Amino acid sequence: MLYSILAGGKRLRPILVIAAAEAVGGSRHNVLPFAVATEYIHTYTLIHDDLPALDDDDLRRGKPTNHKIFGEAIAILAGDALLTQALHIMTDSDLMDSIPPASLLQAAHDLTRAIGSGGTIGGQVVDIESEGKPVDAETLEYIHVYKTGHLIQACIRVGAILSQANITQLNALSTYGAHIGLAFQIVDDMLDITADESQLGKDVGSDLDKGKATYPALYGLEESKEKAEKLVEDGIGCLEVFDDRADPLREIGRFFAERAF
Ligand code: GRG
Numbered sequence: 001m002l003y004s005i006l007a008g009g010k011r012l013r014p015i016l017v018i019a020a021a022e023a024v025g026g027s028r029h030n031v032l033p034f035a036v037a038t039e040y041i042h043t044y045t046l047i048h049d050d051l052p053a054l055d056d057d058d059l060r061r062g063k064p065t066n067h068k069i070f071g072e073a074i075a076i077l078a079g080d081a082l083l084t085q086a087l088h089i090m091t092d093s094d095l096m097d098s099i100p101p102a103s104l105l106q107a108a109h110d111l112t113r114a115i116g117s118g119g120t121i122g123g124q125v126v127d128i129e130s131e132g133k134p135v136d137a138e139t140l141e142y143i144h145v146y147k148t149g150h151l152i153q154a155c156i157r158v159g160a161i162l163s164q165a166n167i168t169q170l171n172a173l174s175t176y177g178a179h180i181g182l183a184f185q186i187v188d189d190m191l192d193i194t195a196d197e198s199q200l201g202k203d204v205g206s207d208l209d210k211g212k213a214t215y216p217a218l219y220g221l222e223e224s225k226e227k228a229e230k231l232v233e234d235g236i237g238c239l240e241v242f243d244d245r246a247d248p249l250r251e252i253g254r255f256f257a258e259r260a261f
Contacts, residue, residue, distance in 0.1 A: 021159035148185035
């Protein structure tokens with residue numbers, strides 16, 4: 001668990017939890033346990049995604065993948081334990097000292113919906129079933145939104161929910177999250193072609209090797225870039241209802257479109 005958590009990573013999901021909380025006037029201290037939980041959940045998905053039965057990758061966060069060091073059995077268990085520990089952290093009754101119980105429950109409910117069969121795992125299943133087959137635009141968008149977008153969107157919603165966002169704020173942040181979440185995976189597809197391994201810290205070219213459904217495969221690199229940029233622009237546009245406390249979310253959006261790692 002420690003090996004993969006401490007291997008690095010951009011910490012984007014916890015950053016989104018905190019940035020969303022602060023955009024609606026909340027406190028970073030109050031949302032920190034949920035922010036940590038999102039990184040545990042994300043790291044679990046990476047460990048399992050890298051396993052031989054799934055993507056069979058050798059490099060992650062600039063280091064050998066978990067199963068390469070500890071073997072498959074321990075890698076599976078490390079992923080399971082990170083997921084379980086995330087649930088444990090989110091359901092700690094001490095959190096009720098600073099956050100209303102209904103908000104805690106809603107946040108945990110939102111986050112767990114985003115990572116189950118109606119979210120990350122559902123997207124991953126369709127991704128696997130689509131390998132080596134021609135995939136239409138609708139299926140491709142489904143894979144990306146479910147596999148990657150829902151967790152990103154949920155991190156933003158969680159920060160807002162725990163910080164007592166009103167419904168207008170929550171709706172605006174949800175739409176922002178949907179846009180940048182899809183853009184993130186489109187750029188991830190592009191980096192699999194354009195980046196090098198030392199820059200990215202993970203295997204490159206593996207989507208192509210596995211016949212994965214990707215935006216560059218369907219639309220080409222240029223059109224994929226345009227789609228990602230448009231999604232981010234529209235996503236940032238949803239933040240008009242917020243003041244400069246939402247500037248970190250605006251910057252994160254831009255980073256999602258422009259990132260090189
Ligand atoms: C339950 C057996 C089992 C498997 C689960 C859920 C799952 C497998 C896989 C999730 C799918 C997945 C890993 C999608 C990729 C999302 C993505 C773009 C990850 C990379 O995120 P970054 O760039 O990574 O934020 P860092 O390392 O910076 O945190």
